[in-house]
Amino acid sequence: MISIIWRNKDKWKKLFPVFDKHPELVYLDNAASTQKPKAVIDWVSDFLKNDYANIHRGLYALSEKSEELYYQSKCKLAELINCKPSEIIYSHNSTYCINLLAQALVNSWKLWKWDKILLWIREHHSNILPWQTLSKIFWFKIEFIKETEDFQIDWKDFDKKFNKKVKIVSLSHVSNVTWQIMEIEKIREKIWDKVFFMVDGSQSVPHMPVDIEQIQCDALIMTGHKMMAQTWLWMLYLKYHWVKELDPLILWWWTVKDVSIDNFSLQNSVDKREAWTPNIVGAVSLLKALETIEKIWWMEKIREHENKLIKILCEWFSKRKEQINLVWSLNPDNRIWTFSFTVNVEKNFNKIWDVFAKHNICIRTWWHCAYPLHKSLNIWWSARVSTYLYNTEKDIEKFFEVLDEIIG
Numbered sequence: 001m002i003s004i005i006w007r008n009k010d011k012w013k014k015l016f017p018v019f020d021k022h023p024e025l026v027y028l029d030n031a032a033s034t035q036k037p038k039a040v041i042d043w044v045s046d047f048l049k050n051d052y053a054n055i056h057r058g059l060y061a062l063s064e065k066s067e068e069l070y071y072q073s074k075c076k077l078a079e080l081i082n083c084k085p086s087e088i089i090y091s092h093n094s095t096y097c098i099n100l101l102a103q104a105l106v107n108s109w110k111l112w113k114w115d116k117i118l119l120w121i122r123e124h125h126s127n128i129l130p131w132q133t134l135s136k137i138f139w140f141k142i143e144f145i146k147e148t149e150d151f152q153i154d155w156k157d158f159d160k161k162f163n164k165k166v167k168i169v170s171l172s173h174v175s176n177v178t179w180q181i182m183e184i185e186k187i188r189e190k191i192w193d194k195v196f197f198m199v200d201g202s203q204s205v206p207h208m209p210v211d212i213e214q215i216q217c218d219a220l221i222m223t224g225h226k227m228m229a230q231t232w233l234w235m236l237y238l239k240y241h242w243v244k245e246l247d248p249l250i251l252w253w254w255t256v257k258d259v260s261i262d263n264f265s266l267q268n269s270v271d272k273r274e275a276w277t278p279n280i281v282g283a284v285s286l287l288k289a290l291e292t293i294e295k296i297w298w299m300e301k302i303r304e305h306e307n308k309l310i311k312i313l314c315e316w317f318s319k320r321k322e323q324i325n326l327v328w329s330l331n332p333d334n335r336i337w338t339f340s341f342t343v344n345v346e347k348n349f350n351k352i353w354d355v356f357a358k359h360n361i362c363i364r365t366w367w368h369c370a371y372p373l374h375k376s377l378n379i380w381w382s383a384r385v386s387t388y389l390y391n392t393e394k395d396i397e398k399f400f401e402v403l404d405e406i407i408g
């Protein structure tokens, strides 16, 4: 059954009910969020009908079942990125996660007055704003690593800025605008063990194999809704050393071992980070999403399909070089299957967005929450087309038909 689906690629879409309801839909805004397969929708519905209760507190069958599924979901994710389930923390989304982690680092005195944090100019606002807000209160310095003209890391600039004052290095594994895969391993080699190395995997984990052992980061941020799970589920890998070391930001009964009227003591496990009734339903949806990926494609297969679509997109874009500027390059290597571009004809982003929308093609235009990158490139907006498992060559064909209409 599985290999039949794999061979007959148009059938993949059938696994996603949204395409039954909207057969003409060409959904190319997957970098923002992906559609959900029937397996996830049905499973969540069954779970809510049959097995749901709050977790961590009930000694009865429903609560135990919910708790087991919640834990299984962490085990599956740990298997995917090669870490221990005890190093996985769940909360809301990437943005929330980076805010929380930034606050926890400051609260635990890991980043303080005159210290430095290194970021990249291409970062999503989620990985800029939390640091900027805190730096105004705690007076640490933020420096941005420059990029070369072809969007590579400017290593000379890195070597100049990386010194003993640097306590945190934080960057996205894959930029949500250029779609380049960053040289994480090389950065890891260059920074000292004591530096907290934080990787935003929001755009890499849904698309490619990511292995914690290999990238050796201290924290990896992921988001469930970009990989077929429900919204409002953030996943954080936090190295066990830091699970013990960092103070949690939000306290609640599950985070503490003991409370008296004048003090409290904290748990040592990931539990001290989940200070809330967690998103149990979201975790269960992630479990099913990961099982779907495992059963049908697993990451290597996704990457295989992706590489094929990347080549097709590169070919189509290369035929329109005069009218289109890609934000990054036509190089099919070292990237994921999303392309951002500007058009050389007089058009504003609303107009482009609109034309695609009228043809039932969902793309994204504007800044993609990356103002600093756009400003550094002297462009005011870009359009972004991002594919996923269910996209086909036909979708790409339709997209270019409409694009040709726009660029004339």
Ligand SMILES: Cc1ncc(COP(=O)(O)O)c(C=O)c1O
Pocket: 031, 032, 093, 094, 095, 096, 124, 126, 172, 174, 175, 176, 200, 202, 203, 223
């Ligand atoms: C690289 C990157 N980081 C963070 C985020 C924020 O993710 P969320 O919307 O789940 O907070 C995004 C969203 O597009 C992203 O692309």
